[in-house]
Amino acid sequence: MVLGADDSLELEEVDDGDKALELVRENPFDIVLLDVRMPGRSGVEVCAAIKAISPTTGIIMLTASDDESDLYESIRSGASGYLLKDGSTYEQVAEAVRLVASGQSLISPSMATKLLDEFVQMSKSPAPATNLTPRELGVLRHVARGLSNREIAEELFISENTVKNHIRNILEKLQMKSRMEAAMYAVRSKLVDDVP
Incomplete structure (x- = not known):
């Protein structure tokens, strides 16, 4: 309604x-x-x-x-x-x-509480390194911190469309289907120091 x-x-x-x-x-x-x-x-x-x-x-x-x-x-x-x-x-x-x-x-x-518990478990066994570019790693770190596409664009001084392209490439390279799954990967792989 x-x-x-x-x-x-x-x-x-x-x-x-x-x-x-x-x-x-x-x-x-x-x-x-x-x-x-x-x-x-x-x-x-x-x-x-x-x-x-x-x-x-x-x-x-x-x-x-x-x-x-x-x-x-x-x-x-x-x-x-x-x-x-x-x-x-x-x-x-x-x-x-x-x-x-x-x-x-x-x-x-x-x-979300259940998901955070899963993060803790996943962080104990990091995934192998990937072939992400330095820029893609930077975008992924911001995704894991919960930033929107607009906020990432402002942080990195790029357009929102460029952010979307990077996220699409990240998901393809990591063989993942959502930004949330990629964020979980970043935490598990210890790519983001300030996310528990």
Whole structure:
């Protein structure tokens, strides 16, 4: 209802995962809201399929599932947001859409705690070095610190489009699907000293 009241947004609604994927194939969207559990394909499967055909589409999981494995699978599949239906107001969902559209990520606070616990575990076994350029490493460090594309552009004196290109290259080189997954990688690899 909140999203529908905003005339600047073009909305489409479907009732299962297969229809959602079909709709995105026909017309890639800026943002897609999915549930983890849907009729047809699961939200996680649809998320991965959408990212494969439309890598720039932002995906927010809006779900009742507080299962940490659903959170991790959603992030691995390319989700940029994970909100719990029980703990989110309509206004928070609308704000999440705006944040993800601007290149940021958002997770419900209770789920963020679980994600931070996973960071701690992952930091104990760093991943191998990659072939990222020095500029890409700099962008990745800023992503891990939670900066938006605009903030990264201002910090590095480059355009937002250049930041988007670097992030796309980083995700491709690391074989990852979302900036959140790349941020987790940066922390695990100890590329960012001031992030726990």
